[in-house]
Amino acid sequence: MTAQITAIVTVAVVAGAVLATTIMMLLWESGPDASRSVISARVAMIIQLVEASPNRDDAMRIVEAARGHGMEVALVDGPPPPGRRDSPPLRSVTFRLAYGWGMDVAVWDQSWGDDVETVMVPVAEDAHLVFRIPLQMVLWREVVKIGGGTLIIVTLFVVLLQAYARRWIARPLDALADAAVSFGQSPSDDRLLSRPAPREIVRVAAALDGMRTRIRNLIDDRTRMLVAISHDLRTPLTRLGLRAEQIADPAIRSAMLTDLDQIGRMLNETLDYLRDDARTGQMIRCDLPSLITTICSGFADVGHGVRYDGPARLTWTCRPGAVSRAIGNLVENGVKHGGRTVVVGLRSVDGGIEIVVADDGPGVPADLRERVFEPFFKGNSARGGAGQDGFGLGLSIARDAARLHGGDIALNDRPEGGLVARLFLPAAAQHFLTS
Template sequence: MLKRFLQGSIRWQIVTLAVLPIFLVGVLGIMTEPASPEKTELTQAEIAAAQIALVARQVDTAITSDASETVLAIARQAGMEVARVSPVGAPPVEGTDYEIRLLTALENVHGREAVVVDTSDGDLAIVVAVKDGHLSFVPTVMPVPGLNDDVVNIILSVIIIVLPVAFLSIYAARLITLPMTRIAAAADAQNRADPATEMFEEGGPREIRLLAKRLNEMRSQIESMLKERTAMLRAVSHDLRTPLTRLKLRIEQSVEGDPADALQRDVDAINDMINETLSYLRSDAEIEVPRKADLPSLLRTICSDFSDVGYTVSYTGPDRLSLECNPKSLARAVANLVDNGTKFGGSVEVTLKRDLYGAIRIEVADNGPGIPAEIRSRVMEPFEKGDPSRSPSTRSGFGLGLSIVREIMTRHGGTMELAHREPRGLCVALVFPSACRKA
């Protein structure tokens, strides 16, 4: 029955959750009615009033003083605190709700007038008039202050009726919303998942199963379109290499001097654009299995590769720090940032550290012209070069470097931050939150 409920329509699940608690409240109310304090034959105050009235009546009917003393002695043996007082002594006080109920029961039920007074011990006593004086009673069972029959009734109703129904409703509501929560979590993890896997679990209510099925179908269609687009652009970019190679050879054979150098730089720039485009398209197609990597070794290798070809690139950070990641993708992202730094600045500094919140930060800083704050979010978009001040005459690409880095960080569940470096330059930080799996 529970399985049919969970796989049924959301409309009927909501109707069930609306009607079932009402039904349960009615059933529990009928079952717990005998336990209600207001349904007992006598309340505590009424019982105490009956006891006091009984003792007072026995004293009134006693023939001799010895007989009345015997009645008081028996009452004391039964646990009642009773004594003779004459006159009344302390002035009457209002008393608590319990004493008020007791006085009302004495007067209305037993026809006895009584008052409440303070005793020498600080307790409240009930003083009742008898034929030969007054009797002072200190109730032996005193209720908790502020806890009367009505309060007890409300507490019992909450414990016996309201709480079970509330817990049942919360549990049932969670069963209904759990499939939707899973779909939201799957959509959030979309960029970090293997495209071949089925992202959205087709379970739960009928509408949720239909939604998950349609989302999986839509995702498959989008993946297919992206693969076709990537294959086409990669083929076009690859085919451009052949005429570029022929053009480069003809320039070397037929042109000499400055014109040849200018044409050669143009050919190299076009070739760099093709390589950048293929690199960007390859990031869509490749899925790397995460594994534990030593970040200092990875970063030192990148710095050494650039230093070997004449660039000023240095590393600062710990000697050991492991992170479960996609090493090839991460190395590619850092290499793109270092390459950008060498294009626009004279030196690049790569720094590895942990922040105060336990997140791992890889910072790549250059001493170039920097990027204005108002366009930093725009330059991370594909094919966006941003400010012309960071566009040199050579080694210029399509503006895909930062977008590739951002996509790689998204797959890692991290973020990329751009900030101004003092006194000049740009600092790009790759941040892996403390929630990332690391050692």
């Protein structure tokens, strides 16, 4: 917006300056002007000084002094030659000398091609002065002065306007954008536009505040609903589990407990996807290798081949709960659909860090690598038909956690066979998320 306003005003002001200069030049050509009046006064003063000189030497010194000040003048012996004695045009210096100063101009001439006026004035019976006045040079000198001053004024005006636009228009818009992005990252953020701003921006800020209030109310209602669902569903599930333990037939008891366990996992997965504590968690500096090692150890303790391969120390500013959940879901996806081994790597890359989860399973077809991140989508046919339980929310939760930090997750083929999930966390988001 600042660039657009500056460009518009600059073009407008420069066009106005050009138009004003053009009008000035047209007026200059059509009538008397101040520059010729000044030149006429100088010529008249030189003529008067030479006429008042007691001898030729003094007259020559006056002529030399006039030449030193830029006047093209010469003192010539003898009377002036016969020349034009009719009325000179109004725009000439001769007209001002004859009718403004009452001087006897013997000869005048104008060379219109060069715009040079020649004036011969007798100053004694045996001498006359010859002036050659370059009118075009005088004209352009004045035009340059006026044009230069106009450009300086235009430049100062544009700089002041740019500062005004930056302070009163662009900066409030930046603050409004920061507040909107911050709210998108953390709905509990209460930052509002506090500095003076144009009326339209204030209205947008008020609309944003109202929208934020409504969204926060919806989130609070959803949280209360989730708490109620969690309580109302877990209680009967617990009672069913206790009653299933009392069934005498081992086969029926085992099948019922398996079904109840699957329902509990689906319920937990859905609640994990819907709950908001990961999004509102505090940004802190944590040691990522320790966090990843803890996740790997949890899977290894129950018999899965999960190991960590990366640096021993690497601190990073993030929401540990969200990052832990994302890594855990990626590892669980590799354990569930992959082969015997899952390797979790960590490395620094340009602009941030990358967490790599690689398995040796069948992989995911290229046309499904984006769809598997959609909520409730199951691509089990691409991963050997394993893991039919669950709602297909694990990868959706992982990508949401990555994008919460300004990063993303991508799936690629593993060169030696299998699937590689790359979770990227940018460094650029750290300062903003902690501010």
